[in-house]
Amino acid sequence: RPLLAVVPTDGEAERLAIDLGYYLGPSEVELFPAWETLPFERVSPGVETMGHRMRILNRLAEPVNRPTVLVTSGRALVQRICPGAGEAGPLLLGPGDVIDQTGLVESLVAAGYRREYQVEHRGELAIRGSILDLWPSTSEVPFRIDFWGDEIDRLCEFGVADQRTTIARSEVEVFPCREM
Numbered sequence: 001r002p003l004l005a006v007v008p009t010d011g012e013a014e015r016l017a018i019d020l021g022y023y024l025g026p027s028e029v030e031l032f033p034a035w036e037t038l039p040f041e042r043v044s045p046g047v048e049t050m051g052h053r054m055r056i057l058n059r060l061a062e063p064v065n066r067p068t069v070l071v072t073s074g075r076a077l078v079q080r081i082c083p084g085a086g087e088a089g090p091l092l093l094g095p096g097d098v099i100d101q102t103g104l105v106e107s108l109v110a111a112g113y114r115r116e117y118q119v120e121h122r123g124e125l126a127i128r129g130s131i132l133d134l135w136p137s138t139s140e141v142p143f144r145i146d147f148w149g150d151e152i153d154r155l156c157e158f159g160v161a162d163q164r165t166t167i168a169r170s171e172v173e174v175f176p177c178r179e180m
Contacts, residue, residue, distance in 0.1 A: 047123030051137025112177030
């Protein structure tokens, strides 16, 4: 375990992963994506793709939570993976956690997150006083983290269009935006 299923194209890999998910359950099947770029291009792979690859590599490193089937394309299979990629687990943040905001920002930047004035895309973070806005690489929505000193006071989702907080969350899982 896991069984590795390799198909010729990314589209076929996605279809096979969806089909197997219906039979085995969605948590038992993972789709390992290929980079959207070629090695000689001067463009970095997408933040979402890198985050998903890191999440899957981390899941494969865990002894108990491994998927039953890992589906990938031939292109993704031949792309090199840095030694140690996926060994570091995700950063888990939640209300009540005591963490240095400056150290957190430095570690996020080292993990590939970009500092911006306002968060609008995955892989970005913004700081306004004691508030840290963050859009994790594998998340569908961005999060607002309110600090009270070194303690996380509140953690909420927020809307990109109006920048208003929407839903309070108990925890957020933050994976790196790059493999190196």
